[in-house]
Amino acid sequence: MASFKAALLLVAALSLNSILAYDGTTCCELAKSEGAFISPAPAFENQTCGQSYSTSLNAALPLYVNYTFCSSKCRGMGLSKFKEPSEWAAPLVQFILPSVIFSMTIPRRKKIEFDYVFDQRIKITKKKRWFWINEFAQLARSMFYFSIILFPVFIDTIVWIAVIVIGAGNMLTGGLYEAFLDYRIVRYVETRNRSGRDNLDVAELEMKRELLVTIAAGNLKLDEDKGAPQAMILNSLTIPGVGDPSDGSEKSRSRLLNLLGSQSSFGSAVGSPVLFYLGSFVYTILDLQTNPSSQDAAISLGFGIEWMIIVHVAIVSGCLLASNNPSTSSGIVGSDHEALEESRKHYLPRISSDWATLRPPQGPEETSDRRSRQWIVHKILGWSDAYDTKFQPVSLWSRGSNKRLWIEKSKAWANDADFRKLMKINGWGWAFKVFFPALMLIAIPPATGGVVAYFTPPRGLGCRSLSFIVYASCQLAVTIIATVRCAVDDGEKDDKRKSIAQKLFTGMGFKIISAPFWFGSFISAIGGTTMQITGVFRNCICYSDARTWYNINNINPAVDLASDTLDARNSSHFWIKMGSTATVFMALNCYIGWWYQRLIRHRFTDAVKAMYVLPEVVTLPGGNARPAPDDANENAPLLNGDSVSEEDARPPQPEGASNLEEQTNEALLVAGAGGHPPASATSDDSRGDEIELLPHPARGGAIVDS
Structure with missing residues (x-):
């Protein structure tokens, strides 16, 4: 109940119905004018708001207000300003x-594509001398259609990125x-x-x-x-x-x-x-x-x-x-x-x-209902296989x-x-050869990013750091489920023949178990990044300690409104260490x-x-040689000196070949690949005599004739 209440408070704080927009410097100046800083509050002349880093300036002193003042006087969100690209363009x-x-x-299996829009032809005129008008109209319409289908292609890319992040x-x-x-x-x-x-x-x-x-x-x-x-x-x-x-x-x-x-x-x-x-x-x-x-x-x-x-x-x-x-x-x-x-x-x-044998088989699946569904999915939604x-x-x-x-x-x-x-692969093999490497690859990026967010003032658990923690936790669960799935999946489709583990971790059971963690990954990674870029995370609740959210009005935590403080300068050591760690880790991978x-x-x-x-070569009397016969062609006749019957000289035909195909194959044997007689090649044997290589009629091998 407490967590639900905290979630409602967070949603209320992030609501677009807020009249004012949060601005840290403006809120600090307002608190300074009203004397709203709480202990330990520095002297009035040392209360500096909105200070930027400079080597010639000392670090600003922290300036705290309670949550009640912040939420009542500095309501809303500090949405990113287009004129300040460091707030939104830098991470993007x-x-x-x-x-x-x-x-x-x-690699992916599906894509959104509307390639059929380029197949439509336009015939404005039938006169040959004016055919260029048809071509120009065709090009103009295809360019117009292409500009339209860029939007679903953009959506397809966004969806694919989301799939990669959550999966x-x-x-x-x-x-x-x-x-x-x-x-x-x-x-x-x-x-x-x-x-x-x-x-x-x-x-x-x-x-x-x-x-x-x-x-x-x-x-x-x-x-x-x-x-x-x-x-x-x-x-x-x-x-x-x-x-x-x-x-x-x-x-x-x-x-x-x-x-x-x-x-x-x-x-x-x-x-x-x-x-x-x-x-x-x-x-x-x-x-x-x-x-x-x-x-x-x-x-x-x-x-x-x-x-x-x-x-x-x-x-x-x-x-x-x-x-x-x-x-x-x-x-x-x-x-x-x-x-x-x-x-x-x-x-x-x-x-x-x-x-006729080349026609594709027409099975019972080729029904009008199936073709209608394919037409809707492909023609209207553009959903198709990634490869044709x-x-x-x-x-x-x-x-x-x-x-x-x-x-x-x-x-x-x-x-x-x-x-x-x-x-x-035994249990230890799955743990150390598959799961642990995957865990390192999946956990180190959000872990190091979470440390950076944790030490970014105001230090502690906040909206940013929690988004990293939630994503890392969800992906840990996803990786465990995926490892178990790989270990138990044997391709069995019949649920009656599956074991309990296979029913839970393959097929629909795998999707049901993984769905909550996929959703959590989507909200924390995609949603968290979007809220950071747009500035939704700049508000009083996100700048307070997350451990007080369950009863934030009664606890009334402190919120630091100062910038360029000593904590901020010291936090850069953690930022640089974590950034260097993630960079070196990726380079190593x-x-x-x-x-x-x-x-x-x-x-x-x-x-x-x-x-x-x-190839084995058999030397025959008189200097003749040929490849050694195999078991299937033990008594293959020689073209040099042996009589060859018409039946032996014919090339082997595939089973069920038609008369037309047999005649074509025989013609290719006699004429060669380009309609010319097969060329013979000459070389020298070990004695320096010229030998001739001819293709063997039945084996595709070579007969050596000296």
């Missing part, structure tokens, strides 16, 4: 907006969990390479490829309606290149490295921008050394430190190897693209029946759990107990993230290099 421009830029690098604990936990799994997978593959495993073993190579694909693409959804990426990407890796004699195993190495390269390097995406971002903190710290009682600079620094949390999330997401953009994976597989769906609906029905591909990534806070599902579907998990043991990604990328590349299969 120096810290908050630069940190918001990093939100663009954090930072979830995102950091999911990202660190994925980083841990990536490191274990690379170590396992390296161990098998060093143990002398036979790279000629097809099963061994397939297992390694599957695990490396899990690292590079394990952030994609495993739902069947999202294209089953685990199986499709793995199968697409070993498809031989068109017109290239290299076999599928060699091509898979290039495709794996292409998957790895699709993720931007940490330095260009996050590392270098962080170094420039820290410059504003260094400048503010140096400014506080020259003006140690600048409360505006101190509070700007405090809230800027709190918004470091966005940069910490960007650092964790930037050091992961799985690409945020699934376009590369979709390109390797050749999956559908959203932009082609409409054209497919219009054009595929007109194509001959030989190509069949494959879709999961959210950052689900990436660790989703990669775990990829791992559990792998052949290594099914066949190797050592691998299952390596991927297992950036260095660790940079180092981790370089390390894992290097190990990933080395693992791919170790998967090279050296």
Whole structure:
């Protein structure tokens, strides 16, 4: 009841219905004229109001009034003045907006977009000589529409920033969990390479490829309606290149490295921008050394430190190897693209029946009701997937759990107990390898910012410092819940088969438990920053001790109205220490993230290099040589000296291929990739004789003819 009463008093004090606007200097002069200062009050000639810092001036003496006088004579809020940018522009421009830029690098699943407004055509005239009028009208209308849709895009950005701030604990936990799994997978593959495993073993190579694909693409959804990426990407890796004699195993190495390269390097995406971002903190710290009682600079620094949390999330997401953009994976597989769906609906029905197998399957979900809902969501609200591909990534806070599902579907998990043991995390592992690092990243920014606010005069618990404490406490709870969720989530969708812990910490139970702490994070971080920038926190209640709010009228606490006091000057030591601590901590995190990604990328590349299969060469009588036959093509005939039947010379056809496709493949074999005969290459053998390399008709290998 007491806390509810204190909340009502705070709301009343912050009400816009207040007649007067709070101003510390004006209130101090009024108290001085009325003799309202309470003991210990200095002599009248030593009562200085509104003093600014100067090395030639002594610190001002504190001037206290009781809360009754302040609330009755100095009511209202000291809203920020546009003509004084230090009150509102400093935290916004120096810290908050630069940190918001990093939100663009954090992977997301949904976005607001109205791209269809550019598809509408205008036909003012049909005369060819006046077609430029149609084009000009089209450009003018598209520019007008674009200016309109900028507003919902701005709202989308604000919402995304809010999601990052309130879900930072979830995102950091999911990202660190994925980083841990990536490191274990690379170590396992390296161990098998060093143990002398036979790279000629097809099963061994397939297992390694599957695990490396899990690292590079394990952030994609495993739902069947999202294209089953685990199986499709793995199968697409070993498809031989068109017109290239290299076999599928060699091509898979290039495709794996292409998957790895699709993720931007940490330095260009996050590392270098962080170094420039820290410059504003260094400048503010140096400014506080020259003006140690600048409360505006101190509070700007405090809230800027709190918004470091966005940069910490960007650092964790930037050091992961799985690409945020699934376009590369979709390109390797050749999956559908959203932009082609409409054209497919219009054009595929007109194509001959030989190509009917390319039509997308029409299931029962393709109903008019479903299409109507999609039309409303996309056309009116602009809500759509972040990427126009069949494959879709999961959210950052689900990436660790989703990669775990990829791992559990792998052949290594099914066949190797050592691998299952390596991927297992015990309770201490969850505490020290996932939870504790996430807690450090989530707690240090608001903790150091809270110390800055606590030592900003008037010292003590107030509106500003409490906003930091509430945010840190809520994110602590969010991080604990997120860690438990990652530990118990096994992808089970059926509630009847879930354990009690899974029902509580996954699915709807997870959202219900987390909702109060997400709301508290939103009010304290987003709301607190907004109230500080607008000046809502400048009022009598916020300048009094928060421990008296429950009965503030009867306790009647003291409120200090003086500026540039000795306490203010001494507080700068805490401001500078906390600002330096947060700055060094972020620089250290950036260095660790940079180092981790370089390390894992290097190990990933080395693992791919170790998967090279050296072709075996069989020397035949008379100097002839050819690649050693494999089990599936043991009796492959030679083109040099052996008779080749028409059936053997034909390329293998995929099962179910039509006559048209068989004829096309045979024509490509004879004509080559550009409609020309396949070129032969010459080289020298060890004896210095010229040898000729021709493509093998059935295996895509090479026949060596001396």
